[in-house]
Amino acid sequence: MRTLTLSRPDDWHLHLRDGPALAAVIGDTARRFARAIVMPNLDPPITTVAQALAYRARIIEALGKCGVSTAFEPLMTLYLTDHTRPAEIEAACASGVVHALKLYPAGATTHAERGVTDIAHCFDVLAVMAERGLPLLVHGEVTDAEVDVFDREAVFLDRVLAPLLTRFPHLRVVLEHVTTEQGVDFVRAAGPGVAATLTAHHLLLNRNALFQGGIRPHHYCLPVLKRERHRRALLEAATSGNPKFFLGTDSAPHARHAKEAACGCAGCYTAHAGIELYAEAFDAVGQLDRLEAFASHFGADFYRLPRNAESIRLVERATEVPPQFPYLTDDPLVPLRAGGTVAWTLEA
Ligand code: DOR
Ligand code: ZN
Numbered sequence: 447m448r449t450l451t452l453s454r455p456d457d458w459h460l461h462l463r464d465g466p467a468l469a470a471v472i473g474d475t476a477r478r479f480a481r482a483i484v485m486p487n488l489d490p491p492i493t494t495v496a497q498a499l500a501y502r503a504r505i506i507e508a509l510g511k512c513g514v515s516t517a518f519e520p521l522m523t524l525y526l527t528d529h530t531r532p533a534e535i536e537a538a539c540a541s542g543v544v545h546a547l548k549l550y551p552a553g554a555t556t557h558a559e560r561g562v563t564d565i566a567h568c569f570d571v572l573a574v575m576a577e578r579g580l581p582l583l584v585h586g587e588v589t590d591a592e593v594d595v596f597d598r599e600a601v602f603l604d605r606v607l608a609p610l611l612t613r614f615p616h617l618r619v620v621l622e623h624v625t626t627e628q629g630v631d632f633v634r635a636a637g638p639g640v641a642a643t644l645t646a647h648h649l650l651l652n653r654n655a656l657f658q659g660g661i662r663p664h665h666y667c668l669p670v671l672k673r674e675r676h677r678r679a680l681l682e683a684a685t686s687g688n689p690k691f692f693l694g695t696d697s698a699p700h701a702r703h704a705k706e707a708a709c710g711c712a713g714c715y716t717a718h719a720g721i722e723l724y725a726e727a728f729d730a731v732g733q734l735d736r737l738e739a740f741a742s743h744f745g746a747d748f749y750r751l752p753r754n755a756e757s758i759r760l761v762e763r764a765t766e767v768p769p770q771f772p773y774l775t776d777d778p779l780v781p782l783r784a785g786g787t788v789a790w791t792l793e794a
Contacts, residue, residue, distance in 0.1 A: 448762040450734060450790075454516075454754040455721050455741035457482040459583070459622050459643045459694025461713070462505060462520070464488050470773045471699050472505065473512035474717035478792060480754040481519045483583070483694070486548055487557040491525035495537040498522040498544050516756070521545045521749075523583060527560055528567040535574040545749060546581040546620070547571075551602075553589045555668040555712055556698070561585075565606055569613070576617040581749070583620045586629065587669055596653075599669050600628040611636065620748070623648065623696045625669040627679035633690050634683070641748050643694025644684045646723035647714045647782060652677045663705045664780050667698065668712040684724075684740055685733035692745035695720050701777035702770065715781045718767065722790040723782070725760050729789070759793040 460475060460482040462468050475482055484505065486492035492501055505520045524530070524538055526547045538544035549568075550561030562568055575582060587598035588605060611617065621633055624642040633642045645667075653671040656662055665671065683691045697720060698713025705711055716723055721741060728737045746753045764787040773779035 449793075450725060450737070450760040450762075451757050452721075452738045452760070453742035454480040454756045454758050455693060456480055456745050456754065457695050457697075457717075457720060458620070458692055458745040458749070459483055459485065459645075459696050460717070461485045461487070461696070461698040463699060464501070464504065466774055467699060468505065469508045469511065470771065470779065471697075471715075471717055472508045473514050475697070475720060476509055476512060476514040476516065476518035478717075478720045478758065480517065480756065481521055481751070483545060483749075484520045484522055486523045486525035487550065487555075489557050491527075491557060491560050492523070493525050493527055493530065493560075494534060495524070495541050495544055498524060498538075499541070502543055523548050525550065525560070526562055526568060526571070526582075528563055530568065530571050532570050532574045535571055535578065535580060539578045539580055546583045547575065548583045548585070550585045551587065551589050551606075554585050554587050556700075558585070565610060572610070572614055572617060576614045579618055579750075581618040581620055583622050586621050586624070595670055596672060599624070599626050603628060603632045607632070611640065622694060623669060624680065624683075625672050626676045630679050630683045630691075634688065638690075641690040641692065641744075642683075643696070643745075644680055644691055645694065645696045645714075646716055646720075646727060647671070647696075648677065649681050649684060649727040650723060663707075663710040664714065664782065664784065666705070666710060666712055667696070667714045670712075681727060681731055685728055685731055685736045687736055687739065689739070689744040689747060691740065692748065693724060693741045694745075699773065699779050701774045702780050703777050705780065715779055718771065718781045719765070719783065719788045721758070722760060722765070722788045722792060725790040726788065760790045761793055762789060763791045764789055765791045
């Protein structure tokens with residue numbers, strides 16, 4: 447039986463939600479990861495440092511009750527809006543707890559209604575971020591209804607991100623959950639301040655998974671799964687040893703009834719196997735020895751944070767995934783691989 451020892455990894459893109467949902471999911475991440483970049487798309491969103499501090503306190507409180515004893519640090523982010531002021535960026539830099547701002551194009555995804563309607567509204571704020579080195583985390587999709595949903599990332603790169611980096615060449619950017627060959631090529635060709643996170647589900651699944659014998663709402667996320675050619679490009683980037691590509695699960699819990707609906711929410715819950723699924727993906731292409739740098743080194747280096755000193759151990763032994771987890775009252779959470787298995791297990 448093979449085993450794999452890694453420096454404890456970090457999750458550079460995570461949705462923790464709030465209240466009972468937060469309490470239900472926090473343990474899965476804290477058991478595996480030392481730190482996580484926590485997305486600010488609550489309803490209402492986290493737009494100020496004061497709100498981020500209060501949200502952080504709620505996360506720490508939930509951590510204390512989740513029964514996990516290893517240390518876990520939530521790294522907070524702010525939700526960029528048309529109305530964010532440069533003073534908020536200064537406050538974020540001074541706070542020591544806010545590590546980035548998140549750009550959601552208005553309407554692009556879950557709770558993106560208050561997102562940015564036109565990036566030009568943010569130029570004053572982005573100038574300060576570029577000067578201070580505070581990263582901009584990008585949901586890289588246009589929202590134009592005329593653009594095919596499978597092309598929205600590629601069009602965003604041409605229409606929004608490329609011109610933005612021409613205007614602000616020193617802006618540090620993470621193209622979150624990159625899903626296409628074009629996205630990977632863009633990040634590779636850009637300067638050292640531009641990086642990308644990759645999810646396990648985009649490394650493991652292509653768009654056929656949305657229609658396996660019927661419609662599969664638990665495989666629906668945004669950006670939507672792409673064709674096999676793109677999945678292969680992502681896997682190649684993840685296992686290439688290029689430090690611009692690092693782990694970000696985008697684990698995004700939604701209650702079963704919000705997913706299994708006439709108009710279901712986007713998001714895959716993967717935190718229950720947040721590192722194990724990546725081990726599967728890397729092993730499938732014979733690159734397990736590249737996992738540690740991707741999961742535990744490159745993200746910390748990009749965020750200018752120390753690498754973790756502790757380690758975790760994975761064993762190649764199948765773990766059964768329950769059909770559902772408790773989540774909200776009378777509304778459970780269906781995880782990725784529900785009722786199936788994951789090939790690697792985290793040792794206690
Ligand atoms: O699938 C997704 N779910 N994509 C996002 O961008 C947001 C996320 C969520 O918050 O549920
Ligand atoms: Zn996300």
